[in-house]
Amino acid sequence: MQNYKMVVQYDGTRYNGWQKQADTDNTIQAKLEGVLSRCVGEDVDIHGAGRTDAGVHARGQVAQFRLDEARDPEEILAYMNEYLPEDIGVLSVTEAAPRFHSRYNASLKHYRYVIGTDKAYHVFDRKYVYEYHDVPLDVAAMKMAALYLRGEHDFKSFCGNPRMKKSTVRSIMSIHISETPHDITLDFFGEGFLQYMVRILVGTLIEVGQGKRSPESMPQLLEARDRNEAGPTAPPQGLTLIEVRYN
Amino acid sequence: MQNYKMVVQYDGTRYNGWQKQADTDNTIQAKLEGVLSRCVGEDVDIHGAGRTDAGVHARGQVAQFRLDEARDPEEILAYMNEYLPEDIGVLSVTEAAPRFHSRYNASLKHYRYVIGTDKAYHVFDRKYVYEYHDVPLDVAAMKMAALYLRGEHDFKSFCGNPRMKKSTVRSIMSIHISETPHDITLDFFGEGFLQYMVRILVGTLIEVGQGKRSPESMPQLLEARDRNEAGPTAPPQGLTLIEVRYN
Numbered sequence: 363m364q365n366y367k368m369v370v371q372y373d374g375t376r377y378n379g380w381q382k383q384a385d386t387d388n389t390i391q392a393k394l395e396g397v398l399s400r401c402v403g404e405d406v407d408i409h410g411a412g413r414t415d416a417g418v419h420a421r422g423q424v425a426q427f428r429l430d431e432a433r434d435p436e437e438i439l440a441y442m443n444e445y446l447p448e449d450i451g452v453l454s455v456t457e458a459a460p461r462f463h464s465r466y467n468a469s470l471k472h473y474r475y476v477i478g479t480d481k482a483y484h485v486f487d488r489k490y491v492y493e494y495h496d497v498p499l500d501v502a503a504m505k506m507a508a509l510y511l512r513g514e515h516d517f518k519s520f521c522g523n524p525r526m527k528k529s530t531v532r533s534i535m536s537i538h539i540s541e542t543p544h545d546i547t548l549d550f551f552g553e554g555f556l557q558y559m560v561r562i563l564v565g566t567l568i569e570v571g572q573g574k575r576s577p578e579s580m581p582q583l584l585e586a587r588d589r590n591e592a593g594p595t596a597p598p599q600g601l602t603l604i605e606v607r608y609n
Numbered sequence: 610m611q612n613y614k615m616v617v618q619y620d621g622t623r624y625n626g627w628q629k630q631a632d633t634d635n636t637i638q639a640k641l642e643g644v645l646s647r648c649v650g651e652d653v654d655i656h657g658a659g660r661t662d663a664g665v666h667a668r669g670q671v672a673q674f675r676l677d678e679a680r681d682p683e684e685i686l687a688y689m690n691e692y693l694p695e696d697i698g699v700l701s702v703t704e705a706a707p708r709f710h711s712r713y714n715a716s717l718k719h720y721r722y723v724i725g726t727d728k729a730y731h732v733f734d735r736k737y738v739y740e741y742h743d744v745p746l747d748v749a750a751m752k753m754a755a756l757y758l759r760g761e762h763d764f765k766s767f768c769g770n771p772r773m774k775k776s777t778v779r780s781i782m783s784i785h786i787s788e789t790p791h792d793i794t795l796d797f798f799g800e801g802f803l804q805y806m807v808r809i810l811v812g813t814l815i816e817v818g819q820g821k822r823s824p825e826s827m828p829q830l831l832e833a834r835d836r837n838e839a840g841p842t843a844p845p846q847g848l849t850l851i852e853v854r855y856n
Binding site: 371372373419421443448449450451452453480481482483484485486487488490493 | 618619620666668690695696697698699700727728729730731732733734735737740
């Protein structure tokens with residue numbers, strides 16, 4: 363048995379998300395497993411570090427798989443990039459320690475959400491930006507609200523899975539918000555995120571920026587532990603998994 | 610009469626080029642004129658600095674138009690970006706001197722051609738890169754050949770219009786070629802270019818990189834003044850008009 367680590371990027375626009383599903387093979391995981399299994403001549407399971415939702419992109423998704431027979435990682439890399447569609451690219455394949463697991467061992471995930479406020483400037487990256495054309499956003503208020511969300515909290519109010527039975531406690535290292543005349547970028551750094559969590563955080567921060575919520579209402583919202591109290595789930599196209607780090 | 614200057618960017622993928630055509634309104638110029646004419650309530654002609662071909666992109670195309678009645682440039686800008694499709698964006702509209710002409714007054718045009726050599730790295734900009742998967746290119750030889758092409762020459766061998774009656778003498782200030790492990794970028798700076806000229810230059814430089822032509826054969830190719838002696842016209846998707854400068 364040989365364990366491998368793979369770094370993958372994809373334009374998620376036309377996929378039903380990362381995760382394999384019974385009723386469709388139109389997922390990133392299924393595409394990768396299909397090509398990899400043909401490459402090595404055995405059925406392979408690929409485990410991703412972050413299970414990105416339908417329409418969400420990745421520039422540095424990390425995946426991991428085991429093979430019964432060791433293969434040259436460079437050969438796997440070349441084969442996969444030859445046969446994968448042009449909106450999925452494998453950036454590297456390397457041998458990994460036997461116990462390495464892409465999800466359980468991840469120490470930091472970086473997700474970026476881009477809100478476009480001037481579509482003329484997003485002609486070339488328009489599929490990777492959420493174009494927002496409502497009232498102007500108060501970015502200072504959004505930054506203040508983000509400070510309350512940083513740290514370890516029960517993020518149940520920001521969990522999109524109503525049937526979540528495991529702990530909804532997560533730790534956000536930082537939320538960095540920056541602004542240009544054409545867009546607002548929100549960078550989230552954390553060990554791990556709940557389903558839809560980043561997009562619900564963005565949807566809630568947009569409501570803060572609109573003046574519909576105060577930054578100071580964030581602790582109360584966390585305490586509510588109720589998805590209905592948070593803002594809407596922001597659209598998927600603005601979200602990209604940038605990087606997964608390991609210790 | 611008030612004269613205006615407009616800076617436009619577009620993803621040329623789904624358009625039949627810049628220039629208005631009798632048999633289709635699927636051109637950038639026609640789209641811009643349609644929206645602008647509705648905005649100002651008079652028929653407007655828009656003149657572009659560079660008549661980009663079908664499938665070619667622009668990040669800084671400059672266009673110019675005259676209105677019978679002066680209008681607020683900011684209002685024109687906002688209207689156009691509201692009604693233009695998302696693959697065309699107007700970056701600015703400003704008042705111009707009465708005699709300003711976007712094409713005749715241009716002192717420098719900058720075109721960029723990107724040859725991708727590793728498609729895994731071009732997932733997000735795959736529509737703006739020509740993916741090349743033939744024999745590896747000798748970039749040093751391409752750079753040497755480019756030196757012979759710099760300066761004022763009769764570029765008839767590189768002119769895609771067989772019925773061209775006017776002078777085919779043009780001046781190239783510089784051709785800058787750079788390389789990463791994933792792509793080769795060719796930047797062309799010149800006062801003006803003939804039809805398909807940049808793409809025929811790229812197609813010819815690729816043949817130099819493949820060893821099919823020597824850098825030293827460039828002077829002879831220029832002297833031939835025969836389109837059949839040059840290389841093929843490189844595909845449009847790799848080409849972008851980056852900037853037009855005026856003195």
